[in-house]
Amino acid sequence: MGPKTAYKLATNLKLKSLSDLAQKAKSKKIRVLPGFGQKSEQEILESLDKFKEPTRYLLPEVFPVAERILNHLKKLKEVKIAEPLGSLRRMNPTVGDIDIAVASNHPKTVIKHFTAFGEISKVLEAGERKGSVILKNGMQIDVLINPPESFGSLLQHFTGSKNHNIKLRELALKKKMSVSDYGIRYKGQLHEFEGEEEFYQFLGMDWIVPEMREDTGEIEAALGYKLPKVIGVRDVRGDIHLHSSYPIEPSHDLGKDSFEEIINKAKSLNYEYVGLSDHSSGVSTHTKNQIIRIIEKRTKKIEQLKSSVKNIRILNLLEIDILTNGQLSVPKDGLKMLDGAIAGIHSSHSQDKKTITSRLLAAIRSPYVQVISHPTGRLLNARESYEADWPFIFRECRKTKTVLEINAHPNRMDLPDTLVRQALEYQVKFIINTDSHDIAQMDNMRFGVAVARRGWAQKRDVANTLPWVEFRKLFNV
Ligand SMILES: [Zn+2]
Ligand SMILES: [Zn+2]
Structure with missing residues (x-):
């Protein structure tokens, strides 16, 4: 089901969750909608059967909830310190429960205050030094309390x-x-x-x-x-994988915001540079000439912005599909107009290891491609990484100076941390991008940085920590 159909379904039936959807399908409410029928209703029921509700949340879903509960706890003067624990504190890309450590000499007062948090649906436990609740959104939160003099042990133990x-x-x-x-x-x-x-x-x-x-x-x-000194969020100087609403008739989804809005958001994040990298136009719906004409027009628009916008550098990029045969979805004359290209696999993820590897290698060897986006193609809770010959790919990246992306989109976090660690042995360089389709998502950079930290990457390993004068050398500018 495409996004438009999904939207139609969700708004018509006022769906809030997958169980809503299951209930509507079972009570035959879908077949009567225009554009749907008995067959599509049946298909929805079948795919709901196959789809298991994720038991773990994505880190960026949990993060704002944890921040709200931490702020609530810190309002109480008896709370000396409050810190997250477990996989949340370790910034694992998926998290089970929210666990929080509190330093206080007044545990009872803390528990009372904690269980008065506005988003709670059920209190499971309100003990001497532990409280446990379920929120209205279904997440569980546990709070553990030690006196300040032994807080370090509590924090360490449950992290x-x-x-x-x-x-x-x-x-x-x-x-x-x-x-x-x-x-x-x-x-x-x-x-x-x-x-x-x-x-x-x-x-x-x-x-x-x-x-x-x-x-x-x-x-x-x-x-x-x-221990290496791992990269920090403040080291990042730009984000170059950003999708705009520019009408490029893309192969995949358009972004929500204009070039100008993206640039302004990048400025507000104090970035030195920003990359505009819409999906390229679809190859099945456009001729080569049409693709080139569209890029020409878009390039003119971006060149205008480059000369009028102050205090930030702009890169004219595209996110290009690596087609099933390893070719790029943009012809050479189109590529030549760009400052550079991010290439990624967006189709046929289930091909065998050899085919996937050769597709990636073809893009890595292209002189027009500087970055490989979301290299393993995984979608957390939905799709496994495809198999590829990573040592071979890492060697080739090093040889061609192609940079591997650490994609900070909440369900991607791709390269995964374990492969970041392996790639470091081959002296591969990374770039951390948010792959935003909405400027609010540009705040996800911290989660990509966390992946890099979990992979032991240092500032020197990540290209977008470089000042513009160095960073530009990666591209044709
Ligand atoms: Zn992509
Ligand atoms: Zn993208």
């Missing part, structure tokens, strides 16, 4: 990950220490920690950023005081 903590516990045992969420017991005495830094110091190592705590070598690095 995890499980594997990280197992490794720490083994390490502690060798030193005849035992670790809990209250502190470290050593020679019959409990040592408490106000902050995590002191906790890690007590074990003889550097503090580790939460995003890295997955037991993939971070403990060994921390013991040797050799």
Whole structure:
């Protein structure tokens, strides 16, 4: 079902959830709508059957909810500190529940205040130092409270990950220490920690950023005081994968906002540069000449903006389809007019490993392509990554200086962190983009940065941390 049909269905039947949809289909309310029939109703029921409701939320869905509850908690003067825990604090792309640690000497007052949060539908537990609730949107929130003098242990213990903590516990045992969420017991005495830094110091190592705590070598690095300084949100100087409402008759969805609105939003984020990268025109609906004419017209418009807009650099880009045979969806004469191109796979994701690999390689080797968008094609909770020969691809990227995208769109987060880590071994460079179709989504940059941090990437590994004078060298400008 395309977006227009889905929209029609949702508005006509006032749908709020998938269970609404199932109920309408079962009560035969869909077949009577114009443009629908018994067959489409049946198909909807069948695909609903196949579709499992995701048990984990996407990080960017959970984030604003967590911020609201943290703000609520911090209004109480008895709350000294409130911090998220678990996969949320580690910025895992998907999150189960929202867990929060609070430092306070008045746990009862905190629990009372917590359970008065306006979005709660049900209180599951209101205990001595723990509260647990279900929100109206179905999310569960747990709050745990320690006195300030042992807050560091609480935070560390419930941040995890499980594997990280197992490794720490083994390490502690060798030193005849035992670790809990209250502190470290050593020679019959409990040592408490106000902050995590002191906790890690007590074990003889550097503090580790939460995003890295997955037991993939971070403990060994921390013991040797050799942890890399991972990239931060403030290091990012631009976003170049942005879809506008420019009428390009694209192969895929148009963005919601104009070039001007995107540029203004980029300025408000203090970016030095911004890339306008609409989907290219569809190859099945346009001749080569038509595609070139459209690019010509769009280029004129962008050139005008370049000369009139101050305080930010603009790149005239397109997001180009890598077709099933590895060819690009834009002919050479069109590519030549652009400042550069982002190429990505948007069709036939189920091809075998060899075919997918050769499609990606063809784009990587094109002199007109600088960036490969969402390299694995995964959609969280919906579609697995396709298989590809990543070592081969990484080597080729390095050779051709092609940059791999870390796409920060909430259901993509692609490259995944594990492949970021692998690509680093091949000295591949990354670019973190939001792939926004709406300027509000440009705020998702932090989630892409989190993926880079989880993959141990440093500022020097990420192209869009470069100042314009360096960054421009990647493109034909
Ligand atoms: Zn794309
Ligand atoms: Zn895109």
